[in-house]
Amino acid sequence: MINHIKKIVILLAIIIVPLNSCFAVNADSLKERILINSNGDAEIFVNITIDSAKIFTIKLPWNFSQKVKKITTAPGFGANIITKQGNKYLLVKSIDSTLFSHIYVKVEVEKFFDFENEKIKDFGNYTVTYRFMNTSLDKIKIYQAEIILPMGFNITSVDESFPEQTESNPDSPFTISRENKQNKVVIHSTKLKLGTNTFIKFRFKEELKTYTLLMILIALAGLYLVFFRDIIKVKENSK
Amino acid sequence: MSFTEKDKIKELNNVVEDPQDENLEDLLDLDKHKLSVIPQKKNSNSERWMKYLGLPIGIVVFLLLYYMPTPVGLTLAGQSVIACFAFALVLWVTESIPTHVTSLTLMVMLVFTDAWGMKNVLGVLGYDVIWLNVMAFILSSLLVKTNIAKRIALNLIVRFGGSALTMLLAFIILQLALAPLIPATAARTVITLPIMLIVASIYGSSNEKSNNFGVNLFLQNLMGINIFSSGFMTGSTANLIAIAFIFSMGGTKVYYTDWMFANLPLVLVTMLIVWIIGPKLLFKLSPKESKPAVKGGIEVLKKQLDAMGKISTIEKKGALIFGIVVLMWVTDRFHFGLFGFEINAVMAAIIGGIIALLPKVGILKWNEADIPWHLMLFSAGAYAGGLALNDTGAATWAVQSLFTAINFDKSINFWVLYTVVIAVMMYSHYVFTSKTMRTIILIPFIIALAKELGINPIALALPAAFTIDWVIGLPISAKPNVILFTTGQYSVLNNLKYGFIIATLGIVLFVIAGMTWFKFLGITP
Numbered sequence: 001m002i003n004h005i006k007k008i009v010i011l012l013a014i015i016i017v018p019l020n021s022c023f024a025v026n027a028d029s030l031k032e033r034i035l036i037n038s039n040g041d042a043e044i045f046v047n048i049t050i051d052s053a054k055i056f057t058i059k060l061p062w063n064f065s066q067k068v069k070k071i072t073t074a075p076g077f078g079a080n081i082i083t084k085q086g087n088k089y090l091l092v093k094s095i096d097s098t099l100f101s102h103i104y105v106k107v108e109v110e111k112f113f114d115f116e117n118e119k120i121k122d123f124g125n126y127t128v129t130y131r132f133m134n135t136s137l138d139k140i141k142i143y144q145a146e147i148i149l150p151m152g153f154n155i156t157s158v159d160e161s162f163p164e165q166t167e168s169n170p171d172s173p174f175t176i177s178r179e180n181k182q183n184k185v186v187i188h189s190t191k192l193k194l195g196t197n198t199f200i201k202f203r204f205k206e207e208l209k210t211y212t213l214l215m216i217l218i219a220l221a222g223l224y225l226v227f228f229r230d231i232i233k234v235k236e237n238s239k
Numbered sequence: 240m241s242f243t244e245k246d247k248i249k250e251l252n253n254v255v256e257d258p259q260d261e262n263l264e265d266l267l268d269l270d271k272h273k274l275s276v277i278p279q280k281k282n283s284n285s286e287r288w289m290k291y292l293g294l295p296i297g298i299v300v301f302l303l304l305y306y307m308p309t310p311v312g313l314t315l316a317g318q319s320v321i322a323c324f325a326f327a328l329v330l331w332v333t334e335s336i337p338t339h340v341t342s343l344t345l346m347v348m349l350v351f352t353d354a355w356g357m358k359n360v361l362g363v364l365g366y367d368v369i370w371l372n373v374m375a376f377i378l379s380s381l382l383v384k385t386n387i388a389k390r391i392a393l394n395l396i397v398r399f400g401g402s403a404l405t406m407l408l409a410f411i412i413l414q415l416a417l418a419p420l421i422p423a424t425a426a427r428t429v430i431t432l433p434i435m436l437i438v439a440s441i442y443g444s445s446n447e448k449s450n451n452f453g454v455n456l457f458l459q460n461l462m463g464i465n466i467f468s469s470g471f472m473t474g475s476t477a478n479l480i481a482i483a484f485i486f487s488m489g490g491t492k493v494y495y496t497d498w499m500f501a502n503l504p505l506v507l508v509t510m511l512i513v514w515i516i517g518p519k520l521l522f523k524l525s526p527k528e529s530k531p532a533v534k535g536g537i538e539v540l541k542k543q544l545d546a547m548g549k550i551s552t553i554e555k556k557g558a559l560i561f562g563i564v565v566l567m568w569v570t571d572r573f574h575f576g577l578f579g580f581e582i583n584a585v586m587a588a589i590i591g592g593i594i595a596l597l598p599k600v601g602i603l604k605w606n607e608a609d610i611p612w613h614l615m616l617f618s619a620g621a622y623a624g625g626l627a628l629n630d631t632g633a634a635t636w637a638v639q640s641l642f643t644a645i646n647f648d649k650s651i652n653f654w655v656l657y658t659v660v661i662a663v664m665m666y667s668h669y670v671f672t673s674k675t676m677r678t679i680i681l682i683p684f685i686i687a688l689a690k691e692l693g694i695n696p697i698a699l700a701l702p703a704a705f706t707i708d709w710v711i712g713l714p715i716s717a718k719p720n721v722i723l724f725t726t727g728q729y730s731v732l733n734n735l736k737y738g739f740i741i742a743t744l745g746i747v748l749f750v751i752a753g754m755t756w757f758k759f760l761g762i763t764p
Contacts, residue, residue, distance in 0.1 A: 123353035154309055156353060157316040157631060167480055167675075170683040172635070178311045205315070214302055221295040231291040 042112030293333025319354035342620020374588035385557030414463035443532030446727030489696030564591035625672030
C-alpha cells in the first residue's frame with residue numbers, strides 16, 4: 001500500500017513540477033524592445049528578470065502574429081514559439097536553472113509593419129496598435145515596451161493608451177524619446193497580473209515636410225505687406 | 240425705462256458740468272452699446288504698425304517653429320500645435336486681423352497641419368465654457384432689461400463711486416465675499432458681469448469706446464475671481480486634487496484652515512497690489528476717467544437712483560429668476576443629497592436661461608438677448624488651441640523640458656529651487672488651459688523632486704499648489720477670462736501685460752512669503 005502511495009506521489013510530482021515551472025512565475029521586469037527596420041521587418045528583444053530561479057522552462061507571453069525568421073538566445077538557453085489554446089508563447093528552456101534569473105531572447109520577425117500594403121491615412125500617417133497581454137506569468141512587476149521607428153520617421157501623436165493618465169495615476173503611461181536618431185515610443189505599466197494587458201495606439205509618418213506651405217505663407221506675408229500698406233498710411237491721409 | 244423716468248433724467252441732465260460728459264440716459268442704454276455689434280476703433284500710430292506687421296511676423300514665427308527639427312520628446316502634432324498657437328498669439332496681440340478671424344484661422348490651421356483632428360476642433364463649440372458664455376449673456380441681458388443691474392450698479396456707485404479707485408476696490412471686496420460662497424469661478428463672473436457692464440458704461444467705457452477704467456475694472460475682476468479662489472482650499476477642484484497628492488505622495492494632511500491661514504494673507508496683499516498698480520501705473524486713469532462720465536456727476540446718479548423708486552414687479556421677477564440660478568450655484572454641494580444628482584454651474588445657468596426665455600413665465604425675448612457671437616467664435620478657436628496644447632502633450636513637454644534643462648542636484652540651494660518651482664508653476668498657465676491637468680502633471684512631479692533632493696515635499700508642493708488658480712495671463716487661461724474678454728472692454732495685449740506683471744510680482748511675493756510667513760507657519764525650512 002505504502003509503495004503504491006509513493007508511486008502516486010512520484011507520478012504527481014513528475015506532472016506538477018514542470019507545470020509549476022511554467023505557470024507560477026513572478027517577473028520582476030519584462031522589457032520588450034521592438035526595432036522596426038526600414039523594410040518593415042522587426043527585431044524584437046525580450047528581456048525578463050524573474051524572482052524564482054528553480055525552473056528549467058518558462059512560457060513568456062508572445063503577442064505578435066508575424067512570421068518568425070530567427071530566434072537568438074543567450075548561451076545556455078533555447079527558445080521557440082509555441083501555440084496553446086489559441087495563444088502564442090515564447091517558450092524558453094535551459095539546462096541550468098540558476099541561469100533563469102535573467103533571460104534574454106532576440107526574435108526576428110517578418111513584416112512587423114507592412115509599409116507596402118498598409119493603408120496611408122490623412123496627412124501620410126500610418127497607424128500602429130500594440131497590445132501586450134500577460135497570458136502566462138503570475139505577475140509582472142514592471143513592464144515596458146519600446147517601439148523604435150525606422151530612421152526618417154516620427155511619431156505624429158499617441159491617440160490611445162492603456163492604462164490612461166488619470167488623477168489616481170498621474171504618471172504618463174508612455175514617453176516619446178529618441179535613440180541614435182531614431183524616434184521611439186515607450187509604454188510602461190506596473191503590476192500586470194495574469195490576464196491583464198497594456199495597450200498603445202499611435203500614428204507616425206515620414207519626417208519630411210512639404211515646402212509648398214512655406215512658399216504659400218511667404219507669398220501671403222509679402223502680398224499682405226503690399227496690399228495692406230494703407231493701414232500705416234491712415235494717419236498721413238487724415239492729416 | 241418708463242417715459243416719466245426718461246423725462247426726469249433729461250431734466251437732471253440740464254445741469255452741465257463738463258461738455259465732454261455724456262447723457263446718463265445714453266450711457267445706461269445698453270441697447271446703444273450692443274456687445275454683438277463689432278465697434279470700429281481708432282488706432283494709435285504704434286497700434287497701426289503692430290497691426291501692419293502682425294501677420295507677417297506671425298507667419299515667420301509659425302514657419303520657424305513648424306519647420307525646425309522636432310525636439311526630443313515632442314510629437315509632430317505637438318510641434319504643429321505650438322507653431323499654430325504662437326502664430327495666433329502674435330495675431331491676437333497685434334490685432335492684425337480681427338481676433339475672432341484669427342481664432343477661425345487657428346482652427347483651420349490646427350486641422351490642416353495635422354495637429355488636432357477636425358472633430359476635436361469643431362467640438363470645442365459644444366464645450367461647457369462656450370455654453371456658459373452664451374448663458375452668461377442671456378442672464379446678463381435679463382438683469383439689464385429688468386433694471387436690476389442698473390439699480391445695483393447705481394447703488395454701488397453712489398456708495399463707493401466718489402472716485403474710480405473706491406469703485407474698483409468695491410468690486411474687489413465683492414469678489415472676496417463671493418469667493419468662499421460660490422466655488423465656481425465662472426458663476427461668480429456671470430453674477431457680477433452685468434453690474435460691471437453698467438458701472439463701466441457710467442464711467443464712459445463700452446465695447447465701442449473702452450477707456451482705462453473699463454480695462455482696470457474688467458481685468459481686476461478677472462484677477463479677483465481667479466486669485467481669490469486660491470485663498471480657499473475649496474476654491475477650485477484643482478486645489479483639492481493638489482491636497483490629495485500632497486497627502487498620498489507627500490504624507491502630509493493639509494486642512495482647510497491651514498490653507499487659508501497660509502495663503503489668504505498673500506492673496507489679499509496681491510489684490511491690494513493689483514488694485515493700485517493698474518490704475519496708477521499700467522492703465523493710468525485720466526481725471527475724466529476717474530469719475531462717472533455723466534453730466535451732473537454723482538448727484539445726477541443719486542437722483543437717478545431715487546427716480547427709480549421702489550423695486551418694480553419686473554425687477555422682482557428678474558431677481559427671482561436670477562436668484563434661482565445663484566441658489567443652485569451656492570448650494571451645489573447639497574444637490575446630491577437633495578436630488579440624487581448634482582446641478583453643475585453650466586446646467587444651473589441653462590435652467591436660468593430657459594426660465595428667462597420661457598413665454599409668459601420669462602421676461603426676455605430672444606431678440607433682446609445680447610450675445611456677442613463673434614467673441615464666442617474667438618473663445619471657441621482660442622480654447623481649441625489651448626486644448627490642443629494639452630491634448631497633444633505639447634504643454635507637458637514644454638514644462639517638463641524646462642525642469643529637465645535645469646540640472647537639480649542635492650547641492651542646490653533651497654531658495655533657488657523654490658523660486659524655480661514657483662516660477663514654472665506660475666507661468667505654466669500660459670500653456671495649460673486646464674487647471675486640473677496642470678495640477679495632475681506638475682504637483683506629483685514637484686513632490687517627487689522634493690523627495691529625491693531630501694526636502695520635505697510640503698515645502699515645495701504646498702506653495703506651488705497656492706499658485707494653481709493664478710490663471711490670469713491670457714483670455715483663454717480660464718473660464719472667467721473667456722467670459723470677460725467677450726465684453727470687448729480690453730485687448731489681448733492688455734490682458735497679457737497686466738497678467739504677466741502680476742504673475743511676476745506674485746512670484747516675488749511667494750518668495751518673500753516663503754522666507755517669512757510660510758517659514759513662521761512651518762511650511763518652508
